[in-house]
Amino acid sequence: EAEVAQSPRYKITEKSQAVAFWCDPISGHATLYWYRQILGQGPELLVQFQDESVVDDSQLPKDRFSAERLKGVDSTLKIQPAELGDSAMYLCASSLAVGRGHVGNYGYTFGSGTRLTVV
Amino acid sequence: SQQGEEDPQALSIQEGENATMNCSYKTSINNLQWYRQNSGRGLVHLILIRSNEREKHSGRLRVTLDTSKKSSSLLITASRAADTASYFCATDEDNAGNMLTFGGGTRLMVKP
Numbered sequence: 159e160a161e162v163a164q165s166p167r168y169k170i171t172e173k174s175q176a177v178a179f180w181c182d183p184i185s186g187h188a189t190l191y192w193y194r195q196i197l198g199q200g201p202e203l204l205v206q207f208q209d210e211s212v213v214d215d216s217q218l219p220k221d222r223f224s225a226e227r228l229k230g231v232d233s234t235l236k237i238q239p240a241e242l243g244d245s246a247m248y249l250c251a252s253s254l255a256v257g258r259g260h261v262g263n264y265g266y267t268f269g270s271g272t273r274l275t276v277v
Numbered sequence: 278s279q280q281g282e283e284d285p286q287a288l289s290i291q292e293g294e295n296a297t298m299n300c301s302y303k304t305s306i307n308n309l310q311w312y313r314q315n316s317g318r319g320l321v322h323l324i325l326i327r328s329n330e331r332e333k334h335s336g337r338l339r340v341t342l343d344t345s346k347k348s349s350s351l352l353i354t355a356s357r358a359a360d361t362a363s364y365f366c367a368t369d370e371d372n373a374g375n376m377l378t379f380g381g382g383t384r385l386m387v388k389p
Contacts, residue, residue, distance in 0.1 A: 249320070
């Protein structure tokens with residue numbers, strides 16, 4: 159069964175350092191999402207891509223977070239500088255759904271996530 | 278921001294019992310989905326119910342949707358210890374561009 163690949167699985171970094179996460183979605187899935195999940199809470203959307211374009215990044219803290227999906231396939235999420243409050247699980251998901259105005263009624267496939275601890 | 282509110286936040290039952298989790302949301306939706314998450318892992322899609330559907334079944338799962346009350350329920354019948362996990366509802370809101378908004382989750386523990 160096809161999977162969404164994420165790496166690293168775990169990351170410990172010191173505050174003020176830069177950190178990057180990588181995601182490879184399921185082949186053929188045009189839409190890719192990055193979510194952040196704080197322990198004990200539900201995931202919250204950071205950024206949504208359709209192919210290489212950003213569809214929604216309204217919840218992305220753009221002063222320190224950046225995301226790209228240059229060739230419309232895999233994606234990188236970066237935090238610079240990391241803060242203590244960034245400690246969370248970062249989840250990548252992909253879907254066959256396309257963007258605004260289209261009701262795809264598709265579920266998401268999530269990767270296993272990257273657990274970030276900022277010390 | 279989180280649109281869905283799950284109830285209860287935590288549920289503990291014995292193996293073989295049924296587990297019911299509820300979800301309420303605020304805006305008009307295209308569909309509502311339920312996901313499962315084992316501790317420290319990613320989420321797994323369980324079932325999707327469209328806004329024009331009222332009930333859906335998948336194995337031991339039964340989902341209902343009441344759009345007039347903006348609520349949904351997930352029933353797991355004949356629970357097993359392996360069902361222990363967190364369960365999240367997620368809504369695909371009208372005009373939101375296939376972006377899911379998740380609730381806070383129900384933590385289910387099934388005791389053997």
